[in-house]
Amino acid sequence: MLETSRPFLRKWRREDITVLSELFADPEVMKYSDDGPRNGAQVSAWLQEQLKDIQGHEAFGYRAIELKATGQVIGYVSLSNAAARGETGDVELGIRLIRGAWRQGYATEAARRMIDLAFECENAMRVIGIVDPENVKSVRLLRKLGMTFEREVVFEGYDHPDHLYALDRKSATAHAR
Numbered sequence: 573m574l575e576t577s578r579p580f581l582r583k584w585r586r587e588d589i590t591v592l593s594e595l596f597a598d599p600e601v602m603k604y605s606d607d608g609p610r611n612g613a614q615v616s617a618w619l620q621e622q623l624k625d626i627q628g629h630e631a632f633g634y635r636a637i638e639l640k641a642t643g644q645v646i647g648y649v650s651l652s653n654a655a656a657r658g659e660t661g662d663v664e665l666g667i668r669l670i671r672g673a674w675r676q677g678y679a680t681e682a683a684r685r686m687i688d689l690a691f692e693c694e695n696a697m698r699v700i701g702i703v704d705p706e707n708v709k710s711v712r713l714l715r716k717l718g719m720t721f722e723r724e725v726v727f728e729g730y731d732h733p734d735h736l737y738a739l740d741r742k743s744a745t746a747h748a749r
């Protein structure tokens with residue numbers, strides 16, 4: 573389990589299905605996801621994968637964000653090998669929170685801890701975030717984390733460019749000061 577000031581970042585439990593169902597069914601949360609909201613069967617399959625996949629991973633994978641004060645799970649934060657997206661040597665950050673937990677600084681805290689983990693454990697050259705430029709909340713978050721806009725990327729099957737933001741190891745150290 574990883575600790576930050578207010579949330580823990582922890583492995584998944586079967587009972588997290590309730591909050592995950594809320595998260596993935598919310599059209600506002602899923603607005604910039606190409607697949608849109610997910611149904612119960614899709615969420616169940618997703619959780620099954622996480623229960624398996626996180627085993628043995630030091631940094632990669634999805635973690636539940638649980639508030640220390642209440643024990644409430646408010647979403648997830650993830651790290652993945654960006655080589656799968658054609659960005660060799662980079663680690664990609666992902667995050668989604670339930671709407672009731674937005675604008676309280678939890679995303680910033682959880683994401684900062686994961687960025688540290690990427691540099692500490694995965695020997696990442698850079699941590700990147702790939703966003704729809706219209707997703708202004710995400711863009712603000714990435715900028716607040718010290719990432720800067722690098723270029724447009726167009727993935728196969730997509731009809732619009734996403735924006736790639738990046739933070740390299742050296743800038744991360746400077747940003748943390």
Ligand SMILES: CC(C)(COP(=O)(O)OP(=O)(O)OC[C@H]1O[C@@H](n2cnc3c(N)ncnc32)[C@H](O)[C@@H]1OP(=O)(O)O)[C@@H](O)C(=O)NCCC(=O)NCCS
Pocket residue numbers: 600601602604666667668669670673674675676677678679680681702703704707709710712713
């Ligand atoms: C993107 C997302 C994770 C950002 O979450 P968030 O709650 O807005 O992010 P933060 O936790 O950093 O909070 C940001 C705001 O809270 C405010 N804040 C920070 N700490 C605070 C605190 N302790 N108390 C109250 N407010 C606080 C900040 O001022 C900030 O406001 P700003 O946007 O004007 O700078 C969230 O909007 C989300 O889950 N969106 C849907 C999924 C999604 O698009 N994910 C990204 C896909 S790439």
